[in-house]
Amino acid sequence: MESTESSYMSSPEAARKRSPPPPKSPTSENAEKPTYVRFLVSNAAAGSVIGKGGLTITEFQSKSGARIQLSRNHEFFPGTSDRIIMVSGAIDDILKAVELILAKLLDELNIKDNDDVEPRTKVRLIVSNSSCGSIIGKGGATIKSFIEGSQAGIKISPQDNNFYGLNDRLVTVTGTLDEQLRAIDLILSKLCEDSYYSQAMHAPFSYAATYNSMSYAPNGAGVKFPNHKEDHSNSITIGVSDEHIGLVLGRGGRNIMEISQVSGARIKISDRGDFMSGTNDRKVTIMGSQRAIHQAESMILQKVANASERVMD
Secondary structure (H helix, E strand, C coil), rough: CCCCCCCCCCCCCCCCEECCCCCCCCCCCHHHCCCEEEEEEHHHHHHHHCCCCHHHHHHHHHCCCCCECCCCCCCCCCCCCCCEEEEEEEEHHHHHHHHHHHHHHHHHHCCEEEEECCCCCEEEEEHHHHHHHHHCHHHHHHHHHHHHCCCCCECCCCCCCCCCCCEEEEEEEEEEEEHHHHHHHHHHHHHCCCCCHHHHCCCCCCHHHHHHCEEEEEEECCEEEECCCCCCHHEEEEEEEEEHHHHCHHHHHHHHHHHHHHHHCCEEEEECCCEECCCCCEEEEEEHHHHHHHHHHHHHHHHHHHHHHHHHC
């Protein structure tokens, strides 16, 4: 039942022209049963979803009928620098809200149409380990049928043992907006049948609080346990994509020295090839007082965010 990330992956070579909207979920008790979906967005994207004074998120909730919640600033999914969005309600309301959010983020990317071919992007869903089996199915039959039915690429990350108590995995859905929505519809309809899945609805950001609002000291191979010692001995580890590590280091290490001097934190970057489990993110360990850690983390993430914005322009 377990999968590796590469076991179930579809990558249709040619992106297709805009297809009809996804079909409504089957009329059943599951269609109206309250459920939820969680997925990751960058800090900058989270700001776009919220909007000035919360106007955008209020509008999206009003249009869809679903509830939209975001983890707080600096509350990231373990091993990433991404915040969590949870959308809850009936399946059709959820799909409408997700469509509004993803369409908004596509517009922010400012991708110009090329011969009416839609851009293929990725969205990473958060699904508990115990519920991933129902998506995979016996011998991978269910996930293969979802890939064929949606024309989206779907892959499930391996279980990450680098974080003590982390019981969630990432399900990456790649495709056009329509393909992603069809895949999410199929996945969510399946998860509604899983009694374990609904249990997490009332604690959407529990790991965000656990891993990001508390102080941690390294223990063993990257496993994190709470550190209740003096304020100066705190540490956290965040993930920065390998392609952006150069921005954090700077020429001759200039950037990382400046961040360290300004914040008062000590910063250690893992060796090349030493990644967060299941990702291409290098480990950046920040040590110091709580205030120093937060300032250094903000400076690092800002450098990465600035680079991402330049790429989008």
